[in-house]
Structures are given as C-alpha cells and as structure tokens.
Amino acid sequence: MSxxxxxxxxDGIGREVIPAAVEVLEALPVDFEFVEADAGxxxxxxxxxxxxxxxxxxxxxxxxxxxxxxxETAADVILPLRDAVDSFVNVRxxxxxxxxxxxxxxxDVVFLRENTEGVYSGHEDRLSEDLSTLTRVxxxxxxxxxxxxxxEFVEDGRGPAGDPDEGFTVAHKANVMRETxxxxxxxxxxxxxxxxxxxxxxxxxxxxTKLPLDPGxxxxxxxxxxxxxxxxxxxxxxVGGLGLxxxxxxxxxxxxxxxxxGTAPDIAGExxxxxTAAVLSAAMLLEYLGHVDEGRRVRDAVEGxxxxxxxxxxxxxxxxxxxxxxxxxDRL
Amino acid sequence: MSxxxxxxxxDGIGREVIPAAVEVLEALPVDFEFVEADAGxxxxxxxxxxxxxxxxxxxxxxxxxxxxxxxETAADVILPLRDAVDSFVNVRxxxxxxxxxxxxxxxDVVFLRENTEGVYSGHEDRLSEDLSTLTRVxxxxxxxxxxxxxxEFVEDGRGPAGDPDEGFTVAHKANVMRETxxxxxxxxxxxxxxxxxxxxxxxxxxxxTKLPLDPGxxxxxxxxxxxxxxxxxxxxxxVGGLGLxxxxxxxxxxxxxxxxxGTAPDIAGExxxxxTAAVLSAAMLLEYLGHVDEGRRVRDAVEGxxxxxxxxxxxxxxxxxxxxxxxxxDRL
Ligand SMILES: CC(C)[C@H](C(=O)O)[C@@H](O)C(=O)O
Ligand SMILES: CC(C)[C@H](C(=O)O)[C@@H](O)C(=O)O
Numbered sequence: 001m002s003x004x005x006x007x008x009x010x011d012g013i014g015r016e017v018i019p020a021a022v023e024v025l026e027a028l029p030v031d032f033e034f035v036e037a038d039a040g041x042x043x044x045x046x047x048x049x050x051x052x053x054x055x056x057x058x059x060x061x062x063x064x065x066x067x068x069x070x071x072e073t074a075a076d077v078i079l080p081l082r083d084a085v086d087s088f089v090n091v092r093x094x095x096x097x098x099x100x101x102x103x104x105x106x107x108d109v110v111f112l113r114e115n116t117e118g119v120y121s122g123h124e125d126r127l128s129e130d131l132s133t134l135t136r137v138x139x140x141x142x143x144x145x146x147x148x149x150x151x152e153f154v155e156d157g158r159g160p161a162g163d164p165d166e167g168f169t170v171a172h173k174a175n176v177m178r179e180t181x182x183x184x185x186x187x188x189x190x191x192x193x194x195x196x197x198x199x200x201x202x203x204x205x206x207x208x209t210k211l212p213l214d215p216g217x218x219x220x221x222x223x224x225x226x227x228x229x230x231x232x233x234x235x236x237x238x239v240g241g242l243g244l245x246x247x248x249x250x251x252x253x254x255x256x257x258x259x260x261x262g263t264a265p266d267i268a269g270e271x272x273x274x275x276t277a278a279v280l281s282a283a284m285l286l287e288y289l290g291h292v293d294e295g296r297r298v299r300d301a302v303e304g305x306x307x308x309x310x311x312x313x314x315x316x317x318x319x320x321x322x323x324x325x326x327x328x329x330d331r332l
Numbered sequence: 333m334s335x336x337x338x339x340x341x342x343d344g345i346g347r348e349v350i351p352a353a354v355e356v357l358e359a360l361p362v363d364f365e366f367v368e369a370d371a372g373x374x375x376x377x378x379x380x381x382x383x384x385x386x387x388x389x390x391x392x393x394x395x396x397x398x399x400x401x402x403x404e405t406a407a408d409v410i411l412p413l414r415d416a417v418d419s420f421v422n423v424r425x426x427x428x429x430x431x432x433x434x435x436x437x438x439x440d441v442v443f444l445r446e447n448t449e450g451v452y453s454g455h456e457d458r459l460s461e462d463l464s465t466l467t468r469v470x471x472x473x474x475x476x477x478x479x480x481x482x483x484e485f486v487e488d489g490r491g492p493a494g495d496p497d498e499g500f501t502v503a504h505k506a507n508v509m510r511e512t513x514x515x516x517x518x519x520x521x522x523x524x525x526x527x528x529x530x531x532x533x534x535x536x537x538x539x540x541t542k543l544p545l546d547p548g549x550x551x552x553x554x555x556x557x558x559x560x561x562x563x564x565x566x567x568x569x570x571v572g573g574l575g576l577x578x579x580x581x582x583x584x585x586x587x588x589x590x591x592x593x594g595t596a597p598d599i600a601g602e603x604x605x606x607x608t609a610a611v612l613s614a615a616m617l618l619e620y621l622g623h624v625d626e627g628r629r630v631r632d633a634v635e636g637x638x639x640x641x642x643x644x645x646x647x648x649x650x651x652x653x654x655x656x657x658x659x660x661x662d663r664l
Contacts (some may be wrong), residue, residue, distance in 0.1 A: 075507045103435065103544055119451075119468065124511035129523055130473055134512045136466040137450065173558065175407045179456035180466045205565040212435055212544055212569035224507065233537040237544035 002031040003289050006058045006065040010040040010077065013273035014068020020280040020325040021066060024030045024301075027329045028294045030286065035062065039077045040070035046206070059084040064285050065256040068278065078124075078258070080162025082115055086251035088142060089149050090115040090228060091284070092243055094235035099307040100315060104238040107158040107215040111235070112153065112168070113228025113248060114146050114184075120225045125164040138180040138224070139296045142188045147191035149250070154197055159220040166312040167198025168220035169316065171207045173228055184224055186199035207231060212238060236260060243314045244306075246280035248288060255288050257281040267313070271320050276302055277326055301331035334363040335621050338390045342372040342409065344595025345605035346400020353614040354659040356633075360626045363616065367394065371409045372402035382408040391416040396617050397588040401595045401611065411454075411588070414447055418513040418583035420480050422447045422560060423616070424592065424607070426567035426577055427492070431639040432647060436488060436570040438546040440492040440579060443567070444485065444500070445560025446516075447480050448582060450491060452557045468642050470512040470556070471610035474581025477522035481582070482554045486529055490553040500552035503559055504538045516556055522529045527598050539563060544570060568592060575646045576638075578612035580620060587620050588612040606644040608634055633663035 001302040005025075025032055037055040044050040045158075046054055050073035059065045070077040090113040096102035123135035157162050170188045174181040185201065192199035202210070204227045211218065211231070216236055221230060236242045245260035259277030267273055279302055287295035311317025311329040319327075341350040357364055359379075369387040375381040382405035391413055393398045401407040414422075418580075422445040455467035487496050502520045504512040508630035517533060524531035534542070536559045543550065543563070547570055555563060568574045576590035599605055611634055619627035641653030641659040643649025 079508075119505075119509055124509065126511055126515075130471045132515045133469050134468040134470075134509055136468055138464050138466075139462045141462055155554040173451075173561075176411075176558075177451055177456065179458055183458075183464045205561045208540075208562045208566040212566065213573060217368045226508075228538045229505075230540045230562060234540040234544065237541040241545060242541060258559060301574045320597055 002033050004033045004035060005064045005285070006035050006062040007039050008037050008039050008055060008059070008065065008067045010067055010068040010263070011042055011071040012265050012268035013124060013261075014040070014070070016268070016271060016273045016274045017278035018066060018068040020321055023325055024279050024298060024328055024332070025282050025286070027332055028286070028292055028297070029289075030291050030323050039081070041073050044073050051080050056080060056084045059256065060254070062254070064254065064289060066285060067256055067258040069261065071265065072263065078211060081118065081185060081256055082249045085249060085254040085256045087115045087249035087256060088145050088252075089113065089250050091248040091250060092228070092232040092245065093111060093238050094232060095123035095243065096307045097316050099305060100244065101239050102238065102240040104127040104212065106213045106240045107235060107254040108281065109159060109215065109218050109235055110220050111205045111228050112146065112150050112220060112222045113232065114223065114225045116225070117142050117227035136180055138176070138184050140183060143184045144191050146222060147188040150188070150220065151192060151195040151197045154220055155195075161219050164220045165198060167192070167200070168222050169198060169218055170201045170222045171204045171231060172224060173202065173204050173227070175203060181224060188222055198294060204231065205244040208234060211235065232260070241314065242277070243274040244276050244280070246277050246284055248281070248284040250288065255285070257285045257288075272313055273321050274314050275321050275328075276306065279325070297327075297332055301328045304331045333661060334365045335395045337617070338367050338369050338394040339645045340369050340371050340387060340391070340399045340620065342400040342595070343403040344401055344597050344600035345373055345593075346372070346402070347593060348600070348603060348605045348653050349607045349610035350398060351652055352521065353610040353656055356611050356630060356660055356664070357614050357618070359664055360629070362619070362623050362626055371399075371413070373405050373450040373547050376405050383412050388412060388416045391588065394586070395620060396586065398614060398617060399590040401586055401591065402597045403591065403597070406558060408595065411452065413588055414581050417581060417586040417588045419447045419581035419588060420477050420479065420584075421445065421582050423558070423582060424564040426564060426571050429576065429635060429638045432576065434570065434572040436544065437546045439567060439570045441547065441550050441567055442492060442552050442553060443560050443564040444482050444554045445479065445564065446474060446557045447556065449474055449558070450557035468509070468512055468517050472515060475516045475519035475553070476523050476528040478554060481518040482520070482552065483524060483527045483529045486552055487527075492579055493551050497530060498551045499524070499532070500551055500554050502531060502533045502554045503536045503563060504533065504556060505536050505559070507535060507546045513556060520554055536563065543567065549650060563613075564659040566594070573646065574609070575606040576608050576612070578609050580613070580616040587617070589617045589620075603647055603654060605653050606646050607653050607660075608638065609656050611657070629664055630660075636663045
C-alpha cells in the first residue's frame, strides 16, 4: 500500500531540509507517493495567498503532510494546515543528543500540546479605540481528547523513559485562569485517573523555573496550546536550539510533520542548513504511518551521524546539508 | 518624614524572611513606621478570608507594602493586593551573583511586566457543560503606561547595563494574538519611538529558546502580564532559582514589594530560609521611596554576603536565616 504524502517545502531553509527528509524516506523500503504543494511568503507573493485552497485540500485529503517552514506568513500557513489535518495534539519531543553541545544534556522530554483552542481560538475584537479582547476557549471535549492521547502515549511506552509508570505532568495556570485552565486541569487529571495513569501537575510559571534547573525530573508534559508553544521552545533552548527538534501535529486520521525551526533567512539558500529536525520529523511520520521499525532506523542513523558523523555549521562543523543527509542515508 | 510601610508576612517562610527584611530596614538611618497586617492561608483559616478588607485598605493607604508569600491562597492575596496599590507594572530583576551556582552566570535582566490585564482580567465564563471562556483584555492606555515606565526606566539608567542606549526588548505573541498583542506591541513600540528609546522585539516563544542559549543579549524586557510571569520565572531558573529574586509592584503613588519565591512549606518554620529575595525587595522599596543610596548599601551588603559570607542551605551552606541577616546588617 502506498502512502500519499503532501510535501510543502515553504520558505527559506524549508526548501533545503524538506528535500533532505524526502531523500531519507525514499531510501527506505516503504512505498510513498509524494505530492508537492506550495505555501508561504513566496507563494503569497506569487499568488496573493500564503496558503492556497489547493494546498489546504491536498493536506486534508492526504495520508500525511511534511511541511518545512514559512517566513512572515508562518501563522497564516501553519494554523490553517493544523486545521486541515484535523490535528488535536502537537507532539514535541526535546532531547539532547550525545556529542551535541547542550545547556542541559540530561533533557529528554515530550510535550503534548493542545492544538485547537486556548488563545489560538481566533476570536479577537477591537471593542473601542482603547480596548481589544481575545476570547480564550477551553472545552472539556478537547481537554479530554488530549488527555486520552497522553494516556495512550504513556501506556504504549512512547514517553522518554519508555516506562508506562512514568505517567505525565500537566502544566497549566489554573490558579489564575480558574474556569478555563481549571477545566483543562480537571479534565486531564480525571482522564488520567480513570485510565490509571499517573499524573502530577505544575503551574506553568513554576515549570519554567524548574525545567532549566532540573529537566531530568520530567518526561511527558501535557499543556494548553500557548503554554505548550512557549514551554517546548524553552526546552529547545536547553538541548541546544531549534535545529534538532521535530514535531507532529496529529489528527484523527491525518497528521502533519514539521521541524520546529523556522526559515533561518540568514543561511537560507546556501545549502548548509541542518536537516536533522526535518529528518526526525520524517521519522515521526514513518511511525505515525505504522512503520515503527523504519522510524527507529532513521532515528538511529540520525543519532549516529550526530555523535560521530559530519556536522553542519550550527553544530560547529562545516558539512553541507547534502553531506549530512548522505551520511544519514548511508547509516540506514 | 516617616514612611508608613505595611508588613504582611503571610504564610510559610514569609514569616521568617520578612522579619529579616524589616531588621535590615531598621538598621538604616531611614524613618519607618511599620504596620503589621494579615493575609494568606492561615488568615483564611482563622477569619474565613485570605485577604481581609482591613489589610487591603492598609496597603491601599500606606506609602508602601512589604509582602512575604501566601500558600494555596496566593492568587486570592497577591492579585487584589496589586490592585490595592494600583500597580500597573511588576518590576522583576533576575541577576546571577558571583559565587552563586547559576546555569547562566551572565544573566542580568529586568522584566517589566504589565500588571493589570491580559489573561489576568478576571473575566471567565462557563458557557456550557463543555465550554468555558476567558476574555483576555489589552488596552492601549495600559500598554502605553507600561511603555512610558519602561522608557523612563531605561533613560534613568536603571537597566542592567546602566546605559540608556541599551533600550528594551518587547516580548509578545502578536503573530497569533494579532488584535490584542498586536495592540500591545504597536503601542509599546510607538511610545519608544516617540521618546527616542531603542526598542526591539521577540516573539515570546522564540525568546524562551534564546534566553537560555544566550541571556547576555538581553537587558530590559517588556511583556504582557502572563508572558512576564512565565518568562521571568524562566530567568529565575537560569540564575539558580527563585531564592534570590525580588520584585516590585509599582503603582502611581504606592507600591508593593515581594520576593518572587513562595512559602517553601518543606523548610518553613525551621529558621533556615534564604532571606536574600526579601532583603533585595526591601532594597527596591528603599529606592522607590527615594532612598537610593540606602538601597545601594543594602544591595552591596547582600552581594558581599553572597560572595563570601554565611549561606543558607539552598546555596549549599548551613547558616540560619538569622545568621545571614546579621551578616547583611553587619556589612551595611
Ligand atoms: C508560527 C506560529 C503560529 C506557531 C505557533 O505559535 O504555534 C509556531 O510558534 C509553532 O510553535 O509552531
Ligand atoms: C500567585 C500568582 C497569582 C502570581 C502570578 O501569576 O502573578 C505569581 O505567579 C507571581 O508571579 O507573582
């Protein structure tokens, strides 16, 4: 059975790292049909739309999508694309790799970020010359769905420790947002309790202090949308930056995979971007489509290259994107 | 002229570190009238109210308030107290001290956090069995008032570098919260431009990655309410924890000073809490009341003790709160 995968390179280094990830996927004994689609700043310049309806529809109908990055138009591209694949959870692992300079080498966490509501609900109003409001939305249904996913994730040993007993931590600000984050917190903890999964909690501000002080105490972290955005980016800072971080926007029968980094305009077009985050996103795509062994092989190859293979400039080397990609393919 | 200062110890180690801060203030040639008032968990247990109206009124009418910490009732105490002193900005310095173990010893930043609105507006609704909302509020007036304060702060050389040319950074999420954070961002940058103060900007998620990677590039950071809460707590993790961080809630002709740490129930009552954050909060109170030299003396004494004086357990020593406080007073 062939998998239809929509490939959206986007802008900047998206045009370099996504082809690298596709090259890795093509080197595996898995049958893909890749469909190219456009989105981003360049697309907006050319067509007037950052995300053409055709791209939205392709992503919505595919088995999965691989997306690179978009520049100024990032929010206009990625938020609707998350909607196109009906994604309710954004899976964001942040792991320090041996041999890579990291502020906290013991960091190995996975954020499960609510992907549809919170302050991302899109309801904003200019009520007067002086006053604007945003309606932050939290539903029990979305909170419970995220929590069910988190429980399965932990039960299946997909957390960093691989041990279902590790449970998860829910990070929130329910002491201030009592009704909305209160609902989120309550539903997430209730689902964990129902399913017999261990869950503890942290206020998100306290979590932001504790994560840099002692990341080893955390594994899987479940958060509302913006909290997950900010706290996972904080974790990126602890493992050496965004260059290594993949992510998965998982929906009910569709998903979109993207490196967490942006377009890196300073190095775009030079062929020296680090393909690791995009290739690890491809590994998540493989696992999502059921090719768990192949996903593992890609991960192992990436880790091997990170520990003693060629490196791009962000990791202190001078290898090209192409050379690093070839080294990964070589180790598959 | 005597200054009337309301002293609210609150719960936990608040009862130990606030008396220490008062002891330091009393050792200076400044005339204070201290008025004790109650708030917190113990007060709620005794009276049914975490923040009695009398305490609110005392804080509202005083020249300044020194507050310790509250336990479970923290939000019920501190949010109304910020309102009592009519505070529009929360000033939160995070600085690593020589001799104190810090993840990023080069950290020296000051957060200027909007202190009245954002998701702290207090407007939440349970709209259905499934759905709750929170109305996030951003006004031009509050954004501009914060920005005016930030410009003065920078112009007066009160930023970490002491150099007005350093300007400030505004951190926000205007790519998603386009109307509300868009307004915030626009007004803050407009005020900076009007006053000729240098200002640049960061998305708050990108800031959370970059601060741990390279804190040295930042000085004064201006943020919406929740962003300031989380990002300043992140900075606390980089300088070695909350034990050293003071804060000032500044209003129009009143202010409240509090250590950023909480009640530390694990060590409360043992006389071993670190008084540094409370004493540094007292130094901010001195400066606020116009006693800039005395504030400087307290800071210098604290820094001296941190670098070669007795230390409490959190800093690897075994000195008592009393011994550290005596050492600070000794160096004044
Ligand atoms: C580009 C932006 C809308 C997006 C988000 O806030 O979700 C990005 O920061 C991310 O985390 O993928
Ligand atoms: C206790 C809580 C309401 C408070 C806040 O969120 O402002 C605290 O975290 C702080 O930063 O002072």
